[in-house]
Amino acid sequence: MDLHSSLREIKGVGEKTEQLFQKIGVYTLGDILLHFPRTYQEYPQPEDPDEENIGQIVAVCGSLRTPAIFRRGKRMDITLASLFCKNQVVECVWFHMPYIAKQLQVGQPYIFYGRLLKEKQGYKMEQPAIFTPEKYLTLRDSLQPIYSLTKGMTQQMVRKLTLAACDSLADYSEENLPDFVEQREGFPSYMQAIRQVHFPMHFEALAEGRRRLVYQEFFYFILHSRILEAGTTGIENPWHFTETALTDETIQKLPYTLTKGQMDTLSQIRSDLQGPYVSQRLIQGDVGSGKTIVAFLAMLDVVASGYQAAIMAPTEVLAMQHAAGFREMCADYGLPYQVVCLTGSMTASQKKKAYEIIATRPQIFVVGTHALIQEKVDYLNLALVVTDEQHRFGVKQRESLSKKGMTPHMLVMSATPIPRTLAMILYGNMQISAIHELPADRIPIKTCVIKEDLRQKAYEMIGRELAGGHQAYIICPLVEASEQTEAENVTDYVERIRPIFGAQVSIAALHGKMPPKEKNAIMQAFAEGKTQILVSTTVVEVGVNVPNATLIMIEDANRFGLAQLHQLRGRVGRGKWQSYCILMDKSKEKKKTDRLEVMHKSNDGFFIAQEDLRLRGPGDFFGIRQSGELGFRLADIIGDADLLQKASQDVADFLKEDESLENYPAIRKNLSSFASDNNMIL
Numbered sequence: 001m002d003l004h005s006s007l008r009e010i011k012g013v014g015e016k017t018e019q020l021f022q023k024i025g026v027y028t029l030g031d032i033l034l035h036f037p038r039t040y041q042e043y044p045q046p047e048d049p050d051e052e053n054i055g056q057i058v059a060v061c062g063s064l065r066t067p068a069i070f071r072r073g074k075r076m077d078i079t080l081a082s083l084f085c086k087n088q089v090v091e092c093v094w095f096h097m098p099y100i101a102k103q104l105q106v107g108q109p110y111i112f113y114g115r116l117l118k119e120k121q122g123y124k125m126e127q128p129a130i131f132t133p134e135k136y137l138t139l140r141d142s143l144q145p146i147y148s149l150t151k152g153m154t155q156q157m158v159r160k161l162t163l164a165a166c167d168s169l170a171d172y173s174e175e176n177l178p179d180f181v182e183q184r185e186g187f188p189s190y191m192q193a194i195r196q197v198h199f200p201m202h203f204e205a206l207a208e209g210r211r212r213l214v215y216q217e218f219f220y221f222i223l224h225s226r227i228l229e230a231g232t233t234g235i236e237n238p239w240h241f242t243e244t245a246l247t248d249e250t251i252q253k254l255p256y257t258l259t260k261g262q263m264d265t266l267s268q269i270r271s272d273l274q275g276p277y278v279s280q281r282l283i284q285g286d287v288g289s290g291k292t293i294v295a296f297l298a299m300l301d302v303v304a305s306g307y308q309a310a311i312m313a314p315t316e317v318l319a320m321q322h323a324a325g326f327r328e329m330c331a332d333y334g335l336p337y338q339v340v341c342l343t344g345s346m347t348a349s350q351k352k353k354a355y356e357i358i359a360t361r362p363q364i365f366v367v368g369t370h371a372l373i374q375e376k377v378d379y380l381n382l383a384l385v386v387t388d389e390q391h392r393f394g395v396k397q398r399e400s401l402s403k404k405g406m407t408p409h410m411l412v413m414s415a416t417p418i419p420r421t422l423a424m425i426l427y428g429n430m431q432i433s434a435i436h437e438l439p440a441d442r443i444p445i446k447t448c449v450i451k452e453d454l455r456q457k458a459y460e461m462i463g464r465e466l467a468g469g470h471q472a473y474i475i476c477p478l479v480e481a482s483e484q485t486e487a488e489n490v491t492d493y494v495e496r497i498r499p500i501f502g503a504q505v506s507i508a509a510l511h512g513k514m515p516p517k518e519k520n521a522i523m524q525a526f527a528e529g530k531t532q533i534l535v536s537t538t539v540v541e542v543g544v545n546v547p548n549a550t551l552i553m554i555e556d557a558n559r560f561g562l563a564q565l566h567q568l569r570g571r572v573g574r575g576k577w578q579s580y581c582i583l584m585d586k587s588k589e590k591k592k593t594d595r596l597e598v599m600h601k602s603n604d605g606f607f608i609a610q611e612d613l614r615l616r617g618p619g620d621f622f623g624i625r626q627s628g629e630l631g632f633r634l635a636d637i638i639g640d641a642d643l644l645q646k647a648s649q650d651v652a653d654f655l656k657e658d659e660s661l662e663n664y665p666a667i668r669k670n671l672s673s674f675a676s677d678n679n680m681i682l
C-alpha cells in the first residue's frame, strides 16, 4: 500500500464507509493522514468538585449509593444518578440513554468526565462520559484527537481508520525533505510525525510532530513558488497602456478622496503596467481599506487603453456585488464600457452569450468567479487579472492563457495581516503594495462582548439601528440544528427572532448550502435595503459590502478565531455612520472570554492577529485558523514565522545546489502532486 491507495484497501472498509469519507474529501490513505484533528481532548487528573472548577471540563471520581433512575418522559427520556465524591454530591443527568441505568452499579468506583455546573441544589453534570478508574488511567496518558465529522461519521470511526492507515504505511520512508534539513533539525520521520500529530502521547510529542509537518508545508509551498517564479518573471510586456486621463477624471468624480495608500498603490500599479515586464503585484490592506476601488481604477486604465480586464471573486455573491458596483460606477461616471458577468450558476445560454462577448469585444470589464478561467473562455485581449489571495490565478490557467498568446498582468488582493517580511517570502514572485490607512471618514466600530443576560438589550439595539433606517447582520455558526453542538443555527434562529422584531421587519436567512441563485437574490435584496436583518453563516465574511449595515451581532463568538471575527466585523463600519459589533460570548471558560476582549480593544487587523497568537496557550495550535492562509493545513503564517523563514532560506540553498532536483526524485514527485493535493494555486 502507498499514499495513493484507496481506503477500501484497509480491512473492513466497505463502500458505505468509503462514500462517507469521500464527503469530507478523503479518498486515499494519504488523504486520511492529512485529515488532521481539529483539536484534542485531554483527560485531566480526577479531582473533587470545587467552586473553582464551575464551567470547566473536569473528571470527578466517586460512587453511587443508590441505583440510577430511568424516567420515560413525554418529550425526553432521562437517566438520573447521584455520584458521591467524598462528602460532595454531583447530580448527573443523561438524555435518551436508557442503557446507562443498567450499566451503573451501586458501590463501584467511577470517573465521570464532563462539564461541572452549579445549580441551587448543588453540583451537576449533564451527559458526562463514564469510565472505570482503570480505563481512565489508560486514557490519561494521551491526548485524544477530535476530528471534523460529517453526518453519520463518529470520532471512533475516524480514529480507527487513521490508525489503520498509519499502520499500513509504517514502512513508508520516502525522503521528502533534503538531508541537510533533516540532519540539522532532527525532525522525526514523516510517518512518525503524522502519528505524533494524530495520536500524541503528550504535548511535546504533538509539538515535535507538528513542527516537521509545518516545515514541510512551507518548504513545498516556497519551493513550488520559486520554481514557478522562474517561469513567470521576465516575460516581456506586450501591452501598451496609454490612456490614464479617463481614470484621473473618474477619481475626481468619486464621492470621496482616495487615501494616500490607495493613491500610492494605484501609481505603483500604473508603473507596473507601463514597465518592460508582465507584472504580479499583491495589494495588502485591512478590511474596508478600499482595495476594490483601486482594482477598478487600474482596470479602467486597461480598458480605456483598448484591452480587457477581469476580476475574479471567491464567491458568486461577491462576483455579483462587484458586477453591480462596476455597472453603477460606469453609469454614474459616464464610462462607456460594458461589464460582463460570468458565474457558474448562469444558464447555458447566458454563459454562451458571455463567452461570445469575451471572445470578440475589446474594452470590457469581465467580472466573475472561477468560471472565468475555464477552458471554454477565450479572451480577445485580456491584459489585467485581479483576484483574491485564496483563488489566485492557477499555473495551469496562466499557462493555457499564455498558450493562447496572452500574458495578463496580475493583481492579488489580500486582507491577511502579515508582516511585510513574511509576505515577501510567501509571495516571493510579487511586488507588494500596502494600504495602511482606512478612509478618513470612518468612525471606529464600537465593539462589545456580552453574555446571554444582555441578549434583550442587544435586540433593542438592533431595533434602534433599524429604526434609524439602517440594517443589521446576525451571524450564527451553523446552518441547521446539530446533534453534536448547541451552537446557534441560521434556520431556527430566523424563526425565533421573527416575533421579537415583529412582522414589519423583514428578515432573511443566508447560508452556503443554498443554491447560488438563491444566495445571490438574498444578498441582492439586502444590498438594496429590502431586507433589514440578514441572519447568515460566515458566507458574508469575505468582502461583502453593504455600507448601510451598521450593526453586526455574532452568536457563539467564542467559537470563531479572532482573525475571522475581525473579517466579519469588517462587514460594518463601511459607511459614514457609527457602527457596532456585538459579540455574544457563550463560553464558560475565562480564557476564551479574555480572547474576545481583544476585539473590544482594537480595530486593527494586525494587532488582533498578534494578540490572538499571544493568547494561545502552548499546544493550542488548532483553535484558530487565520483566514486567507493560502490553504495550509497545519501551518500558521504568524505563529510559525520562524519555520517559514528557515524554509525560505533552505529552499534557496537547496535550489542553488540542485536546481533541477535531480538528486531528489522523491521531492520532485511530491512537488508535482503537492499543488493539486493541497489545491494550492500558485
Ligand SMILES: Nc1ncnc2c1ncn2[C@@H]1O[C@H](COP(=O)(O)OP(=O)(O)OP(=O)(O)O)[C@@H](O)[C@H]1O
Residues within 6 Å of the ligand: 256, 257, 258, 259, 262, 285, 286, 287, 288, 289, 290, 291, 292, 293, 415, 439, 440, 441, 542, 543, 544, 545, 547, 570, 574
Ligand atoms: N477613500 C475612501 N474614502 C471613503 N470611502 C471609501 C474610500 N475608498 C473606498 N471607500 C468605500 O469603502 C467601502 C469599502 O471598500 P472596499 O469594499 O473596497 O474595501 P476592501 O478593502 O475591499 O475591504 P474587504 O477586505 O473587507 O473586502 C466601499 O463602500 C467603498 O466605496
